[in-house]
Amino acid sequence: MTPGPALVVGLGNPGPDYAETRHNVGFRVVELLAARAGGGRFSRHRTNSDVLETRLAGRRVVLAKPRTYMNVSGGPVAGLAKYFSVPIEDVVVVHDDLDLGFGVVRLKRGGGEGGHNGLRSISSALGTKDYLRVRFGIGRPPGRQDPADFVLKRFSGAEKKELEFAVDLAADAAEALLSDGLEPAQNKFHALSG
DSSP: OOSSOEEEEEOOOOSTTTTTBGGGHHHHHHHHHHHHTTOOOOEEETTTEEEEEEEETTEEEEEEEESSOGGGTHHHHHHHHHHTTOOGGGEEEEEEETTSOTTOEEEEESOOOTTOHHHHHHHHHHTOSOSEEEEEEOOOOSTTOOHHHHTTSBOOHHHHHHHHHHHHHHHHHHHHHHHHOHHHHHHHHHHHOO
């Protein structure tokens, strides 16, 4: 990553009805990063996002939570990258991932969206898939449950017991991305998590 500002965006849906759902785990991770950076408050930004400008992992960072629904989060993310002059290689998106077991954290740059409409919207708005991702595993839905319903459900009792640890791990991984770069962070966190 370059020494300029980085943009770390947590994905989720706005409003209290969605706050505790699997789809909103990106918000949780970014909120924890904000607390680690000194607990500043997010403020409403003209890109239709809640934003906190801070320092994290030794560099200037813009933490953001789009105020739009997940499936149309691309506009705010592209607007933030443009407004804060953040190059694509320094855009980090934290999101839930059905293809990883619960609590597994994986880091990557680019690649497919795995059916994730939030990522699809971001890739379209940015004109590239080559941004960094912190993938937070939420597991597959049980039985024949529709994945679209599953991501909007709350975590199970067993998952809730592990959730704080998993969110902490994802925040650690995001900080390592910022300070060390992708490959060293992958080497460390892929070994730690599943």
